[in-house]
Amino acid sequence: MQVCFYFQVHQPMRLAHFSVFDGSPSSPCDAYFDDNLNRGIMQKVANKCYIPTNKILLEALERNQNMKIAFSTTGVFLEQAEKFAPEVISSFQALAKTGRVEFLSETYYHSLSSLFTDKSEFTEQIALHQAKLKSLGLVPEGHKPAVFRNTEAMFSNDIAYLVERLGYSGIMAEGIDNVLGWRAPTYLYSVHQTSKIKAMLRHYKLSDDIGYRFSAKWWNEYPLTADKYARWLSHLQGDCVNLFMDYETFGEHHWEDTGIFGFLRALPDEISKHPHLSFATPSELAIATEAKGVIDVPNITSWADMERDTSAWLGNDMQKAAWAELTALEGPIKELNDPEYTRAWRHLQNSDHLYYCCTKSLSDQDVHNYFSPYDSPFDAFINFMNVLQDLKSRVHERMKK
Amino acid sequence: MRIAMLGWEYPPFKSGGLGVHCFELTSRLAQMGHSIDFYMPVVGQPLPSPHSNIKLIEVAETILKPYLSFSKKGQRATYGASLAHAVQLYNQQVAKMVIENDKKTPYDVIHGHDWLTVKGACDAAHETTLPHVHTFHSTEFDRTSYPWDFVLDIERQGAGQSTLLIAVSKRTREAVLRLGADHNKVRVVYNGVDAAKYGNNGKPHETSAISRMGGQGKKIVLFLGRLTEQKGPVQFLHAAKKVVEKNPNVLFLIAGTGELMPLLINMTIEMGMQNNVRFLGFVSEEDQKRIYSACDLYVMPSTSEPFGITALEAMASGTPVIISKTSGVSEVVKAAVRVDFWDIKGMAAKMLAVLSYPSLKQTMVMLESNDVSQLTWERTARETQDVYSEAMKLSPRKSTISIPSR
Numbered sequence: 001m002q003v004c005f006y007f008q009v010h011q012p013m014r015l016a017h018f019s020v021f022d023g024s025p026s027s028p029c030d031a032y033f034d035d036n037l038n039r040g041i042m043q044k045v046a047n048k049c050y051i052p053t054n055k056i057l058l059e060a061l062e063r064n065q066n067m068k069i070a071f072s073t074t075g076v077f078l079e080q081a082e083k084f085a086p087e088v089i090s091s092f093q094a095l096a097k098t099g100r101v102e103f104l105s106e107t108y109y110h111s112l113s114s115l116f117t118d119k120s121e122f123t124e125q126i127a128l129h130q131a132k133l134k135s136l137g138l139v140p141e142g143h144k145p146a147v148f149r150n151t152e153a154m155f156s157n158d159i160a161y162l163v164e165r166l167g168y169s170g171i172m173a174e175g176i177d178n179v180l181g182w183r184a185p186t187y188l189y190s191v192h193q194t195s196k197i198k199a200m201l202r203h204y205k206l207s208d209d210i211g212y213r214f215s216a217k218w219w220n221e222y223p224l225t226a227d228k229y230a231r232w233l234s235h236l237q238g239d240c241v242n243l244f245m246d247y248e249t250f251g252e253h254h255w256e257d258t259g260i261f262g263f264l265r266a267l268p269d270e271i272s273k274h275p276h277l278s279f280a281t282p283s284e285l286a287i288a289t290e291a292k293g294v295i296d297v298p299n300i301t302s303w304a305d306m307e308r309d310t311s312a313w314l315g316n317d318m319q320k321a322a323w324a325e326l327t328a329l330e331g332p333i334k335e336l337n338d339p340e341y342t343r344a345w346r347h348l349q350n351s352d353h354l355y356y357c358c359t360k361s362l363s364d365q366d367v368h369n370y371f372s373p374y375d376s377p378f379d380a381f382i383n384f385m386n387v388l389q390d391l392k393s394r395v396h397e398r399m400k401k
Numbered sequence: 402m403r404i405a406m407l408g409w410e411y412p413p414f415k416s417g418g419l420g421v422h423c424f425e426l427t428s429r430l431a432q433m434g435h436s437i438d439f440y441m442p443v444v445g446q447p448l449p450s451p452h453s454n455i456k457l458i459e460v461a462e463t464i465l466k467p468y469l470s471f472s473k474k475g476q477r478a479t480y481g482a483s484l485a486h487a488v489q490l491y492n493q494q495v496a497k498m499v500i501e502n503d504k505k506t507p508y509d510v511i512h513g514h515d516w517l518t519v520k521g522a523c524d525a526a527h528e529t530t531l532p533h534v535h536t537f538h539s540t541e542f543d544r545t546s547y548p549w550d551f552v553l554d555i556e557r558q559g560a561g562q563s564t565l566l567i568a569v570s571k572r573t574r575e576a577v578l579r580l581g582a583d584h585n586k587v588r589v590v591y592n593g594v595d596a597a598k599y600g601n602n603g604k605p606h607e608t609s610a611i612s613r614m615g616g617q618g619k620k621i622v623l624f625l626g627r628l629t630e631q632k633g634p635v636q637f638l639h640a641a642k643k644v645v646e647k648n649p650n651v652l653f654l655i656a657g658t659g660e661l662m663p664l665l666i667n668m669t670i671e672m673g674m675q676n677n678v679r680f681l682g683f684v685s686e687e688d689q690k691r692i693y694s695a696c697d698l699y700v701m702p703s704t705s706e707p708f709g710i711t712a713l714e715a716m717a718s719g720t721p722v723i724i725s726k727t728s729g730v731s732e733v734v735k736a737a738v739r740v741d742f743w744d745i746k747g748m749a750a751k752m753l754a755v756l757s758y759p760s761l762k763q764t765m766v767m768l769e770s771n772d773v774s775q776l777t778w779e780r781t782a783r784e785t786q787d788v789y790s791e792a793m794k795l796s797p798r799k800s801t802i803s804i805p806s807r
Contacts, residue, residue, distance in 0.1 A: 019750045020647060317767075321760030359735075359768055378738045381761055382754040 001186070002240040002280035002289070003233060003271055004200070006070040006149070006172070007247035010110055011045065011077050012352035014038055014373050018386045028344040028394065032387050037373065039084040046085040049251035054091035056250075056261060060268045061098045067268045068100045068279040071247070072149040075108030075125075075132045076350060082136075089136060096138045102281040103138045105130060105145045105168065111349035112313060114150055114159050115300075116327060123166065125346070146170055146283035151351055153202065153244070153303040154310065157193045157296065164197035170286025172244065174303040175201035179295055186238025188289050192296035198286050199295055202244040202303060206232065211245035215258035223259065226266035227273075234274040239289050242282075244303075305360065313354040318381040322354060325388050332395045341398070344391055348384075356380035402435045402509045402789060405499045405525070407518035411457065413686070414444045417627070418710045419514060419538050422569075422592055422781075424451065429782030431455045438502060440495050440521075442487075458502075460494045485551055492521035499525035509798075510534060510789045516541070516552050519559035526562075530799040532792035534785075535563040536590075539707040540576040544631060556580050564792040567785065569708040570729025576707075588788050591733050592708045593778035599690060599717035616652040616679075620756045621696040623720075625689065625711050626703070628659030633702035633725065633742050635661065638668050638678070640702070643749035644756075645677050651756065656681040656692060693718035697762075698755050703728055704742045712737065713776060716769040721755050721762050723748070733776060736768035 016034040061067050073092070081088040095101040107113055108129040113122040126148070133139045147170040148163045155173035163171050175185030183189075185201040209229070213219045221228070233241060246253065254260040271277050280288075304312040314323055326348060333345045356372040357380045374380040406427065410420035427437045431454035443459045450457050495518070499511065503525075513522030513535045526533035540556055541548040560566060560580035566587045568574035574587050622641070626632040634655060641653045655665065655678065662680070669678045684692065693699065699715035699722045706728035713730060715722050716737070724731050725742040738755065740748045755762055 019746060020753055021643065021746050021750060317760035317763045318758070321758065359764060375739060378751075378761060378765065381758070381764075382738075382751060385754065385758060385761075386750070 001233070001236055001238065001277055002285060003277055004070070004240055004242050004280050004282055004285055005068075006072060006104065006242070006244045006282055007249075008149070008244070009050075009071055009073040009077050009247040011038070011042055011074075011080055012110065012350050013076055013080065013347050014041070015353065015383055015387055018383055018390065020386055020389075028341060028391055029347070031390075032344060033347065038080055042080050042084040042088075045248060045252055046081070046088045048256070049248050050081075050085070050088045051091060052256075052261060053247065053250040053264065054088075054095060056265050057101075058091070058094055058098070060265065061095070061100055064268045064272055066272060066279055068102070068281045068284075070102040070104055070147075070281050070283075071095075072104040072106050073133075073138070074106060074110040075129045076110055076347065078132055078136060093137055100279075100281075102145060102147075102283055103133050104147050104149045104172075104282060106149045107151055108132060109346045109349050110151050110351055111346070112151060112154070112310075112323075112351050112354070113349060114154060114162065115310075116330065118330070119162060121330060122162070126166065146286050147172065147200065152312075154300055155199070155297060155302070156300045157191055157298055159300070160191040160197050160199065160297075161194050164194050168197060168286075170198045170200050170282060172242075172282070173199045173201055173297070174301050174308055175204055175242070176301050176308050179297055179301060183293060184238050186236055186241055187292035188239065188285065189293050189295045190291040192294055198289070198291050200240075200242050200282060200286065203241050204303075206241060207243045207245050210243070210263075211249045211253070214249075214260055214263070215254045224263065226263050226270040229263075229267065230270035230274060230277070233271060234277055239292070240280065240285055304355075311360070312358055313351050316357070316359050316377075318359075318377070319354050319357050322357060322381060322384055322388065325385070325392070329388075329392060329395065332392075332399065336395055336399055338398065341391070341395060348388060348391070353380070353384050357384065402786070403506065404430065404435055404437045404789070405503070405508045405511045405531075406437050406439045407495055407499070407511070407513040407522050407525075408439055408441045409514065409517040411439065411441050411448065414446075414448075417538075418569075418592065418708060421710055422536075422538060423514060425593065425595060425778040426782055426785060427455050428452055429778050430786065433782060433786065435786070438499075438508075440498065442491050458498065460491055460498060488517055489520070492518065492524070495521035496524035496528070500528050503529050503531070510792060512536070512785075512789070513559070513563075514538065516556045516559065519555045523558060523562045526564075532564040532789075532796045532798065533562070534565050534567060534788055534792050535559045536567040536569070536785075537573055537577050537707075538569050540573065540580060542576050542579065543573075543705045543707050546630065553580070564796045565788055567788055571732050572727070572729055573707040588784075588791075590781055590784045590788065591729070591776065592710050592713070593776045593781045594710065594713035594717045594773055595778055596717045596773050599693065599714055616654075619650050619652040620648075620698070621652050621654060622698045622700060622752060622756070623654045623656065623692060623696040623715070624700055624702070625656040625684070625692070625715075626701070628655070628657050628661040628665060630661065631703060631705055632657075632659075633704050634665055635668070636702045636704075636742055636745060636748065637700060638665060638672070638674070639745045640700075640748040640752060641678065642672050642674060643746060644752050645674065647749075647753055648756065649677070651677060653678045654681055654692065654696065655679070656684045656689070658683050689714070690718065693720055696720055698723065698752060700748070700752065701725060701728060701730075702740070702742050702748060706730070713773065717773045719766050719770075721765040721769070723751055723755065734769070734772045736765050736772050738765065 013033045014037050107125040148168040149172040153174050185203045188198040191199050300310050357377045359377045408423045412424045428451050431452035436454045438456045440458045448457045511522050511526050511531050511533045541552045557580050560582035567590050568577050574589050577587050624637045628634050693715045699720050701712050701724045703725050708729035712722050712724050723738045726739045738751050
């Protein structure tokens with residue numbers, strides 16, 4: 001049984017408060033994004049999570065020569081870390097140097113560009129992300145990750161087909177019960193209507209035991225210890241267990257005083273105590289492990305909310321309207337071909353902007369509120385649309401000249 | 402339960418949320434099987450009771466119009482003195498009547514509303530030893546920037562002497578605590594809305610009325626409330642000016658009367674907004690319903706709003722609402738867009754957004770119907786009944802007749 005850890009690292013570039021009454025300064029990116037807010041959050045999370053967790057993992061990797069892990073870091077995250085907390089970049093570089101830490105492929109802008117009608121934007125954003133990883137030395141020269149992670153684990157037959165054509169051997173997806181049926185997420189699967197790409201399904205129960213339940217006092221397994229968790233892993237049947245979670249789980253979602261760091265420090269050693277458990281990176285798994293069946297996912301799945309679909313971003317009328325405006329700008333932006341404008345438009349594609357406009361009423365709303373810098377989804381929508389309208393009118397003005 | 406309820410106004414003779422609340426509360430309590438004697442000043446016309454369990458009792462010698470004639474600036478020389486006198490007279494009379502009626506058929510609880518009935522309720526409760534529940538729909542702190550000691554003293558008496566207190570929102574609870582109430586004694590019970598009264602209207606297009614006002618082809622934004630500082634009409638007008646700078650195709654309706662009317666009319670002319678603003682004056686209940694449906698947006702910019710029932714009424718009419726953060730209703734609704742009453746630019750920007758983006762309006766209206774379905778008067782009545790029961794347990798009536806033991 002191979003244990004595959006992958007951590008998602010992302011921070012959105014949050015928008016500035018942008019009123020229709022504000023004049024337009026010269027550069028769109030300067031006007032649209034709130035540097036102070038983004039700096040503050042990046043530095044806070046760096047201190048609470050990125051720096052201490054990277055240190056724990058580096059020590060564990062040095063201690064335990066069999067250990068392997070993977071990250072997926074968005075371009076938006078890397079860009080902001082370089083600008084606001086460069087020590088975070090160097091600590092990731094130190095992890096990369098061990099040779100046992102893989103950095104996966106995804107879209108630079110944490111976007112929903114896989115849903116665009118024309119897939120060239122999607123492809124370009126993946127290339128931009130690759131270039132960023134290379135320029136920071138996070139992936140070795142000449143190396144290409146074999147596994148792709150789409151924004152928020154969005155997945156379908158079509159997306160898998162697209163990703164396969166881009167040359168990937170594996171793609172991350174949520175291990176949803178109604179996709180799997182009686183089958184277990186502890187195997188790799190082929191995807192309907194594709195030839196060889198393998199779907200790597202998140203074991204949501206075991207992943208969420210750490211990601212969500214670790215500090216939950218109501219949970220009957222509380223407190224979770226590393227030896228108990230390793231024992232659970234050792235009891236699993238199958239080829240591999242995919243434990244995917246937000247990196248901010250460590251120190252940010254669960255604060256230091258919950259004991260999360262102690263848990264993480266002890267976990268690799270506890271896993272190594274079980275002889276039939278071993279570590280693998282996603283690329284190693286995707287290349288070396290055989291698929292054990294075929295899954296058929298005609299509709300898009302994701303790892304978000306209870307619904308595990310796209311409703312967190314495209315569920316209500318506001319989100320659909322914002323999305324329509326955003327995608328309608330593609331033509332003009334490409335025609336104008338001004339790097340500054342293209343960059344602003346791509347940052348607006350960050351799925352978080354749409355996520356803040358979500359109006360679901362159930363328990364998920366609390367999660368949306370927790371992450372949102374806005375008072376309400378309406379405020380999020382109004383601000384986003386104000387920015388989008390400004391960009392639109394500027395693009396049209398520039399094109400007239 | 403048999404309830405002696407002391408009020409001040411009752412439909413159709415009402416000027417604010419207090420009257421609506423008393424009508425809906427007594428109706429729902431009556432449907433739940435309780436019997437209510439509702440005491441109020443003489444209105445001079447026959448009053449139909451909405452339910453056989455409700456007896457409307459007019460208290461002699463106090464004919465007056467409640468709030469409208471009351472100066473809000475603390476200038477008690479003109480109207481204030483007469484109001485003070487009328488309140489005093491009403492309270493003396495009502496206490497006597499409650500005590501007498503209790504002797505004939507005993508009550509279980511006395512329930513008073515606002516400062517206007519504090520003395521009568523306290524006196525009757527003292528004499529009869531009945532538990533006394535008192536609801537604050539607002540306090541003097543909300544109504545004016547210049548609190549009047551005469552009123553504050555009465556409110557303090559109510560806050561101190563009642564068995565239990567009901568505040569219509571958390572922010573009103575804070576005000577009641579400022580009056581000196583024991584924090585263990587104040588319960589929050591929110592107001593509701595009768596969606597059937599508003600919801601079934603569909604969206605009748607009041608084209609003729611609107612076009613007479615110059616609103617044909619324009620978006621309509623409504624302000625509805627007393628024209629006093631507390632309701633924020635001045636901020637509304639300033640924000641309207643900003644909206645018109647960006648979109649001249651908007652008509653602002655200002656419904657209601659009050660001491661700020663002359664100022665607001667002058668402001669409108671000075672701003673050159675006469676083509677974009679209409680003053681409707683006092684609006685009947687029936688017309689209110691029509692206007693809610695006909696407008697594209699309702700704005701409640703109150704500087705201090707203990708609750709704000711009109712926001713729920715607009716929501717029940719399928720109209721998106723923008724409400725100030727300093728309102729009780731903003732504590733319970735999910736669907737509204739919130740603003741700071743002092744943030745004129747922000748308010749204008751949000752008005753423009755609701756008028757410009759159909760998707761925003763649709764999403765708000767859809768979620769508003771969820772809010773409205775939760776906030777019923779049945780819920781208000783149930784929670785009020787729970788406060789009665791709690792008060793009866795907390796302070797059982799001292800029996801003057803000794804019950805022989807078996």
